[in-house]
Amino acid sequence: DAGVIQSPRHEVxxxxxxxTLRCKPISGHxxxxxxxxxxxxxxxxxxxxxxxxxxxxxxxxxxxxSAKMPxxxxxxxxxxxxxxxxxAVYFCASSLGRRNTEAFxxxxxxxxxx
Amino acid sequence: KQEVTQIPAAxxxxxxxxxxxxCSFTDSAIYNLQWFRQDPGKGLTxxxxxxxxxxxxxSGRLNASLDKSSGRSTLYIAASQPGDSATYLCAVSITGTxxxxxxxxxxxxxxxx
Numbered sequence: 258d259a260g261v262i263q264s265p266r267h268e269v270x271x272x273x274x275x276x277t278l279r280c281k282p283i284s285g286h287x288x289x290x291x292x293x294x295x296x297x298x299x300x301x302x303x304x305x306x307x308x309x310x311x312x313x314x315x316x317x318x319x320x321x322x323s324a325k326m327p328x329x330x331x332x333x334x335x336x337x338x339x340x341x342x343x344x345a346v347y348f349c350a351s352s353l354g355r356r357n358t359e360a361f362x363x364x365x366x367x368x369x370x371x
Numbered sequence: 372k373q374e375v376t377q378i379p380a381a382x383x384x385x386x387x388x389x390x391x392x393x394c395s396f397t398d399s400a401i402y403n404l405q406w407f408r409q410d411p412g413k414g415l416t417x418x419x420x421x422x423x424x425x426x427x428x429x430s431g432r433l434n435a436s437l438d439k440s441s442g443r444s445t446l447y448i449a450a451s452q453p454g455d456s457a458t459y460l461c462a463v464s465i466t467g468t469x470x471x472x473x474x475x476x477x478x479x480x481x482x483x484x
Contacts (some may be wrong), residue, residue: 264470359405362407
């Protein structure tokens with residue numbers, strides 16, 4: 258398996274624009290997570306899905322952020338409108354979703370909002 | 372709220388030394404603890420997972436221990452190599468059915484020649 262695949266790897270956008278980040282989890286994994294990493298706050302969980310259903314979105318910072326998982330092999334994280342403070346590295350991770358199983362991370366998307 | 376702390380924030384050691392990285396967490400009601408490695412500009416690579424019922428896990432030159440009651444874990448790296456240079460993160464799982472993780476701030480390790 259190619260692992261968790263995220264696209265794009267880098268995104269530079271202007272403030273106010275819509276940004277969509279994409280993630281393909283490892284085949285067979287039924288839990289998917291979106292994390293954000295910044296120098297100030299480290300790694301923070303934004304939202305996670307189990308069997309394509311959002312379970313906990315308490316980490317989503319504002320209504321400008323939304324995430325979807327239309328099927329088991331694809332998820333998106335959308336920011337609309339984007340702001341400079343959204344600049345960060347966004348990671349997607351997946352796991353088997355059972356107790357005591359490892360989480361596998363993608364390479365991340367580095368987002369810069371200017 | 373679970374808080375995870377890692378000490379030291381940065382560490383530099385000469386090649387060949389054995390070293391210990393520390394992780395502490397405030398709520399001992401965890402299901403497991405994972406150690407990850409992150410290289411600059413890269414994603415996270417899982418190194419070891421310790422279940423709450425376990426005391427330690429070993430993989431090659433790495434050994435991770437867990438003392439759940441005191442809220443501590445250590446990652447021991449034997450015979451360090453320059454290729455071990457990276458940031459090491461520990462994370463605790465606070466649910467049992469999915470790997471919802473709370474991360475520490477990491478220890479940046481540099482192994483010099």
